[in-house]
Amino acid sequence: MGSDPPLRGDQALLEVNDLTVEFPGIRALDSVRFDIRPAEVHALVGENGAGKSTLLKVLGGVHRPSSGEVRLAGDHYRPRRPADALAAGIAVIYQEFNLYPDLTVAENVFSGREPRNGISRGIRYAEINRRTSELFDGLGVRIDPTATVGDLTVSEQQLVEICKALSVDGRIIVMDEPTAALSADEVTQLLDVVRRLREEGRSVVYVSHRLDEVFALADRVTVLRDGRHIRTCGIADTDPDELVRHMVGRDVESVFHRDRVSGGEVVLELAGVGAGRRLRDISLTVRAGEVVGIGGIAGAGQPELSQLIFGALAIDSGTMSLNGEPFRPRDPGDAMARGIGFLHEDRKAAGNLPDLSIRHNLTISILDKVRDGLTRLIAPAKETDVYAGYHQRLNIRATGPDQLIGQLSGGNQQKVLLGRALAPGGKLLLLNEPTRGVDIGAKAEIHRLINVLTADGAAVLMVSSDLPELLGVSDRVYVMAGGEIVGHLTGDDRTEENVVACATTGRRIFSEELSKR
Amino acid sequence: MSTQTMTEKPSEKAVTGRSSKVSLGRLWDTWGVTALLVLLLLCTPAIAPGFLEIENLQSVLRESAYVGIVAVGMTFAIASGAFDLSVGGQLALTSVVTLMAFNGGGTAAAVAAAITTGLLCGLVNAGLITRLRVPPFVATLGSLFVFRGIAYLLTQDGPQTLPYEHVDSPFAKIGSLNVAGLPVPFLIMVAVFAAGWVLMRRTAIGRRTLAYGSSPSAARFCGISDTRIRLFVFVLVGLTVGIAALTYITRVWTADGSAQDGFELKVIAAVVLGGTALKGGKGTLIGTFSAVFLVSVLNEVLVSQGVESAYQRIVLGCVLIVALTIDGLRTRFASPGSFRRALRPTS
Numbered sequence: 109m110g111s112d113p114p115l116r117g118d119q120a121l122l123e124v125n126d127l128t129v130e131f132p133g134i135r136a137l138d139s140v141r142f143d144i145r146p147a148e149v150h151a152l153v154g155e156n157g158a159g160k161s162t163l164l165k166v167l168g169g170v171h172r173p174s175s176g177e178v179r180l181a182g183d184h185y186r187p188r189r190p191a192d193a194l195a196a197g198i199a200v201i202y203q204e205f206n207l208y209p210d211l212t213v214a215e216n217v218f219s220g221r222e223p224r225n226g227i228s229r230g231i232r233y234a235e236i237n238r239r240t241s242e243l244f245d246g247l248g249v250r251i252d253p254t255a256t257v258g259d260l261t262v263s264e265q266q267l268v269e270i271c272k273a274l275s276v277d278g279r280i281i282v283m284d285e286p287t288a289a290l291s292a293d294e295v296t297q298l299l300d301v302v303r304r305l306r307e308e309g310r311s312v313v314y315v316s317h318r319l320d321e322v323f324a325l326a327d328r329v330t331v332l333r334d335g336r337h338i339r340t341c342g343i344a345d346t347d348p349d350e351l352v353r354h355m356v357g358r359d360v361e362s363v364f365h366r367d368r369v370s371g372g373e374v375v376l377e378l379a380g381v382g383a384g385r386r387l388r389d390i391s392l393t394v395r396a397g398e399v400v401g402i403g404g405i406a407g408a409g410q411p412e413l414s415q416l417i418f419g420a421l422a423i424d425s426g427t428m429s430l431n432g433e434p435f436r437p438r439d440p441g442d443a444m445a446r447g448i449g450f451l452h453e454d455r456k457a458a459g460n461l462p463d464l465s466i467r468h469n470l471t472i473s474i475l476d477k478v479r480d481g482l483t484r485l486i487a488p489a490k491e492t493d494v495y496a497g498y499h500q501r502l503n504i505r506a507t508g509p510d511q512l513i514g515q516l517s518g519g520n521q522q523k524v525l526l527g528r529a530l531a532p533g534g535k536l537l538l539l540n541e542p543t544r545g546v547d548i549g550a551k552a553e554i555h556r557l558i559n560v561l562t563a564d565g566a567a568v569l570m571v572s573s574d575l576p577e578l579l580g581v582s583d584r585v586y587v588m589a590g591g592e593i594v595g596h597l598t599g600d601d602r603t604e605e606n607v608v609a610c611a612t613t614g615r616r617i618f619s620e621e622l623s624k625r
Numbered sequence: 626m627s628t629q630t631m632t633e634k635p636s637e638k639a640v641t642g643r644s645s646k647v648s649l650g651r652l653w654d655t656w657g658v659t660a661l662l663v664l665l666l667l668c669t670p671a672i673a674p675g676f677l678e679i680e681n682l683q684s685v686l687r688e689s690a691y692v693g694i695v696a697v698g699m700t701f702a703i704a705s706g707a708f709d710l711s712v713g714g715q716l717a718l719t720s721v722v723t724l725m726a727f728n729g730g731g732t733a734a735a736v737a738a739a740i741t742t743g744l745l746c747g748l749v750n751a752g753l754i755t756r757l758r759v760p761p762f763v764a765t766l767g768s769l770f771v772f773r774g775i776a777y778l779l780t781q782d783g784p785q786t787l788p789y790e791h792v793d794s795p796f797a798k799i800g801s802l803n804v805a806g807l808p809v810p811f812l813i814m815v816a817v818f819a820a821g822w823v824l825m826r827r828t829a830i831g832r833r834t835l836a837y838g839s840s841p842s843a844a845r846f847c848g849i850s851d852t853r854i855r856l857f858v859f860v861l862v863g864l865t866v867g868i869a870a871l872t873y874i875t876r877v878w879t880a881d882g883s884a885q886d887g888f889e890l891k892v893i894a895a896v897v898l899g900g901t902a903l904k905g906g907k908g909t910l911i912g913t914f915s916a917v918f919l920v921s922v923l924n925e926v927l928v929s930q931g932v933e934s935a936y937q938r939i940v941l942g943c944v945l946i947v948a949l950t951i952d953g954l955r956t957r958f959a960s961p962g963s964f965r966r967a968l969r970p971t972s
Contacts, residue, residue: 441848463906
């Protein structure tokens with residue numbers, strides 16, 4: 109494709125016209141149009157199920173359109189398989205990376221295209237390592253080409269994917285929710301990388317739920333809703349409120365609404381709790397009616413802390429008490445019996461029971477409560493009652509109790525898992541990343557639910573890497589770094605600056621100490 | 626289409642459309658093998674005219690029982706995401722011990738010995754897996770040899786046998802008696818399947834077994850203890866072996882270390898053919914039930930046609946491969962994508 113005629117700045121490099129993609133029983137995309145200009149960052153936004161992933165998969169050669177056309181630099185573009193897309197200079201980086209965890213960074217970058225020696229056909233390791241280094245230098249990041257990919261952090265793996273795209277000189281790089289699992293620092297780094305790509309003249313399609321990133325980065329933005337094109341405009345011609353309206357098709361009430369309740373009895377108290385090298389000297393309290401947030405960069409020990417309280421991680425030192433009584437759960441079953449609900453941050457790997465129906469996913473934590481009084485066997489009618497209750501309360505969108513959980517959208521899966529966490533009916537909820545990978549509508553619903561729960565007297569401990577959520581939903585915030593609590597922010601001290609300062613600079617900020625001064 | 630559905634949000638309609646397709650797939654999961662069995666039965670009069678005679682049918686039912694009974698336990702094992710490769714060794718050992726007990730103490734001793742030996746074998750497996758953390762595949766492969774080895778040791782001076790003078794003892798009757806024209810081993814098997822169905826569908830431990838098979842890590846955060854699931858599953862397999870040994874030994878009247886060589890593969894084949902997913906999370910006892918009979922009827926037809934036993938094995942192997950191919954295709958259809966995509970090899 110080296111002999112393409114030069115393109116004018118406003119001329120589309122890639123054009124999608126009237127694209128329709130149908131699956132049996134579903135029209136995933138309905139006459140969608142979309143275009144990408146040279147050297148631009150084009151953000152693609154929409155709720156889960158809006159059709160973003162389908163559009164990406166058409167560009168990436170995974171799905172084929174039912175009708176409509178895609179033109180790349182004026183020519184018809186009809187990839188039959190992912191390799192065709194790559195050959196045409198379109199690299200799609202999906203949320204689930206296509207990396208071999210046991211191979212090195214350089215082996216991954218050049219996988220299947222390794223330069224080989226003439227006679228022995230051996231891979232020229234020196235060359236691929238050098239070229240990988242050069243590509244990383246170009247991005248302004250440092251990753252060892254000989255490191256094993258499985259040992260890298262999620263954000264480093266993301267950069268390996270980007271590097272892979274550059275190694276084939278991808279002209280269009282498509283990123284699906286690249287920051288979903290990144291910490292604030294890593295997000296900043298990624299945004300810098302994307303800007304560099306644009307400076308080099310490459311085009312980036314950037315799919316994200318996070319509108320702050322979209323406004324920080326994009327030149328233009330396209331909104332999809334229910335498989336249809338809603339709007340494309342320059343980023344300067346719109347604002348977040350308007351985008352949200354387009355995405356959900358209605359006005360969303362102010363994002364974080366909290367009925368502040370004055371703290372009740374202390375529900376959970378930790379004093380000097382430690383677990384190996386992962387958690388050190390953790391002391392905190394959670395009161396009834398309160399949302400206590402746990403922030404910090406990824407890997408600072410936040411999920412471990414909630415797992416320890418839930419009995420999934422052994423305590424080495426310190427004491428815990430629940431409702432004033434000593435508490436030391438043997439295992440999660442023990443913690444659940446004491447009325448603690450838990451939501452894992454990784455919905456796919458440690459949340460969903462993919463072969464089970466929604467109803468069975470909901471009742472798995474309360475099987476004792478759905479038994480028939482006489483026979484002690486599970487009573488399906490009681491399970492259906494449980495489903496009906498949560499279906500209404502959490503506004504789960506599903507065809508019925510027997511639908512498999514994997515067939516729901518991410519937001520509705522999350523609501524089912526929240527229902528499971530609520531089912532033990534306890535007064536303490538441990539919520540890890542309650543709105544990760546969830547669309548804006550569902551996010552607002554989940555926040556509203558947390559509000560209702562705490563108004564009813566539940567205590568919530570919430571781990572969130574989404575700063576606006578952490579600060580907007582929590583009444584108090586603890587910040588963790590290196591397995592320790594390095595900050596406790598209440599009232600007006602709950603600012604993004606303070607959280608970031610504690611999490612990254614080694615400063616310790618405790619509101620109670622500030623107020624004493 | 627009514628006006629009400631017209632105003633529904635498209636995304637909700639989309640979900641409905643997908644689920645109706647999948648429930649068809651689920652229907653195949655449960656009833657596909659049963660349909661094949663019925664089809665085969667309808668064809669048998671043409672192929673093997675003598676097949677439908679009462680005595681022949683009774684023989685098929687009696688012959689199927691011990692594979693079927695253990696297949697109930699194995700369905701739980703596979704649904705939990707594990708195999709028990711040791712059932713052949715367990716059956717040989719249990720059969721030998723049961724005959725020894727009968728010759729020493731009569732019917733009651735024999736029944737008690739069968740159940741106890743089966744349970745103990747299961748406990749050994751569960752212990753290896755939960756205490757020593759050996760993966761189930763390896764643990765049961767090892768115990769298969771150990772159990773068979775012990776059975777050989779116990780029969781060094783010749784196989785244990787059921788002496789002919791006891792032909793009228795209640796013990797020997799287990800294998801020979803018919804009630805209302807139905808052989809007792811078959812009735813036992815039906816009872817075990819019924820109990821298994823209730824256990825899987827209506828009890829907490831059954832539900833937890835499916836949950837664990839579906840996602841062990843998610844199950845952990847639902848308060849499900851992997852130790853308890855493993856213990857339950859492998860002891861249950863041992864129990865079914867104990868029951869099966871009673872129907873087996875009263876049919877063949879003799880046992881030594883080589884009894885039912887390759888038994889584990891017959892049982893696993895029946896469970897897999899029945900539609901229980903190898904990756905765990907799904908178990909269908911109705912499918913297993915039909916698959917057990919599909920295999921025996923097929924065998925019986927082949928035997929009646931004078932097909933050599935080597936060919937019988939080949940046919941069974943082919944049936945298994947075809948069934949799994951269909952299953953693989955179906956799984957790919959269940960996810961959105963075209964027919965062509967489903968047939969294309971995954972890269």
